[in-house]
Amino acid sequence: MTTELEKRGKQEVETTAAEQLQPSGEAYSPDVDIYTSTDAAVFVVDMPGVGKGDVTIMVDETNSLVIRGKNSNNEPENAVVRQYEVGDYYRSFQLSDDYDKDKISAKLENGLLEVTVPMREEVKPKRIEIKA
């Protein structure tokens, strides 16, 4: 069952045709889980082989959240079984105007990147206290 909140969240962060998968050169599209709440959207991105200094996160002029990772994993070429290719990562998502692109935070742990994009203050739900 889809709640109203889920529908709204989906609309706001869904990747659309505008999503560019491979901008230039060799880059892989990493797997991403997306979460939303009334405060923020959280992107959890698989980036095995990427170290802390090798991630770039930016919001471009079209309001797209662009995530890049440079893979520092060095594997020889002569694999007898190869199920994954080693390469850099690229993924982008269209953000709505409700998100505050100046307050994006991120952490990277064991090859897993977590990017938090908060909602702008004026969009966040306000709790109104009832005075006596």
Next chain:
Amino acid sequence: MMWDVDVWSEMDRLRKEMNNLFSDFGRSSGTRTYPLINVYDGKDAIIVTAELPGITKEKVHITYANGALTLAGRLEPQTSTKNLTMVRQERATGDFEKTVRIPTKIDQEKINASFSLGILTVTLPKSEEAKPKTISIEAK
């Protein structure tokens, strides 16, 4: 040499990947058997690498028995997202187990594993009898 990686589940994965071929770019596919591995046949050792982003080394169990290496564990959702609504899921979750048959005699005592940036590397040193020998020709 036969490199046997769960043949039936791999065939199933391939079939699903073929189905996804045109809607799917690069590495993103929810249907593969987790984790993805690469196997290298070096001079002195067989090296198995696996992509396990977000997992800690305590959560991965590695066993070698009867000529087969098994990687098992559990992928748990991030605790930081516990109270949030998931709107898109591509990453694998749940229990995983993957077995690779190693067609080379291995020195079991010397198997070692390391984990860095979400990539597990298991080194299985070949036993002396399995290592390539150089035979020198004696002059007469």
